[in-house]
Amino acid sequence: MIITQRLGSQMSPSYGLPRFGDHCTLNQTKCEIDTRFSFCAVACLALLKRLDVINVDKAVEYVVSCKNFDGGFGVRPGSESHSGQIYCCVGMLAITNSLHHVDPDLLGWWLCERQLPSGGLNGRPEKLPDVCYSWWVLASLKVMGRIHWIDKSKLERFILACQDEETGGIADRPGDIVDPFHTLFGVAGLSLLGSYKNQLKAVNPVFCMPEETLTRLGVRTQLL
Numbered sequence: 001m002i003i004t005q006r007l008g009s010q011m012s013p014s015y016g017l018p019r020f021g022d023h024c025t026l027n028q029t030k031c032e033i034d035t036r037f038s039f040c041a042v043a044c045l046a047l048l049k050r051l052d053v054i055n056v057d058k059a060v061e062y063v064v065s066c067k068n069f070d071g072g073f074g075v076r077p078g079s080e081s082h083s084g085q086i087y088c089c090v091g092m093l094a095i096t097n098s099l100h101h102v103d104p105d106l107l108g109w110w111l112c113e114r115q116l117p118s119g120g121l122n123g124r125p126e127k128l129p130d131v132c133y134s135w136w137v138l139a140s141l142k143v144m145g146r147i148h149w150i151d152k153s154k155l156e157r158f159i160l161a162c163q164d165e166e167t168g169g170i171a172d173r174p175g176d177i178v179d180p181f182h183t184l185f186g187v188a189g190l191s192l193l194g195s196y197k198n199q200l201k202a203v204n205p206v207f208c209m210p211e212e213t214l215t216r217l218g219v220r221t222q223l224l
Contacts, residue, residue: 034075035066039088043207046095046219060098063089071107083114083123087136091206094143094221104224108146111137119154120173130172131162131182134189135208142192142205145224152193159186184208 038059045051065077066089072081073089086107093099114121114137120129121137134155141147161174162182169178170186190196191203202211206221214220 035063035073035085035092036075036088038063039092042092042095046221047207047217049219051096056096060093060096060101063092064098064101067101070110071103072110081110081124083111083121083133083136083140086111087140090140090143091221094206094223097222099143099222099224102144102224104144104146108141108144108149111141112146112149115150115155119151119156119158121150121155128173129158131159131170131189132172132185134159135185135192138189138192139205139208143221143223147192156190156193156195159189162186 041054042051042056042059045053063073066073066075066079066085068074068081070081073085074080074082075085079085090099090102090107093101113125114123114133116122116129118129120131121133122129123133123136138147138150138155141149158174159170162171162176162178163169163186164171164178167178169180170183171178172182187200188203188208191200192205203209204211204214204221205223207214207219
């Protein structure tokens with residue numbers, strides 16, 4: 001398939017996976033390398049069952065090189081840890097059965113510290129809470145078997161407080177305008193929390209897709 005050829009050809013000399021359209025050179029001066037792209041490429045290839053078109057070991061090696069002393073991951077080696085990047089790296093390692101590179105206790109502690117008095121989660125220290133991190137943080141904790149380390153009831157109340165009770169939808173934080181992005185991750189976060197089980201389907205913490213869909217496709221991921 002053309003798409004698998006395109007994904008496979010994106011591997012750079014560093015074995016990071018760049019954004020489509022970037023031209024990579026040996027000195028990396030004309031190429032944007034980011035662990036988000038590593039996750040997106042690997043996730044797409046896993047769904048297509050074509051991980052064979054890339055050097056998975058080298059791709060994993062690159063993601064692991066982005067690991068920090070606090071257990072988290074950044075956009076590239078030496079970058080600060082961020083909840084969004086952690087989700088991408090943990091997800092990529094889960095797809096490639098490489099979670100042995102993750103320290104679940106060290107990273108789980110860093111992630112559970114993202115919960116603020118409001119119950120909401122932030123992406124890194126000293127930042128405001130945001131509903132989207134109800135996905136990025138929770139999903140990573142779920143993959144590592146540490147989701148019970150946060151106060152679930154407080155987070156659920158925060159997510160529900162971000163709803164627009166008149167028009168529907170969920171915003172980034174209470175009182176702000178709702179949008180599809182935060183609505184998706186708010187609902188997915190509630191699913192991970194086990195809220196409204198009779199109304200929400202179980203969501204996979206790696207692909208952000210219904211578990212039943214992945215079961216039908218025969219796609220499996222490693223969980224701790």
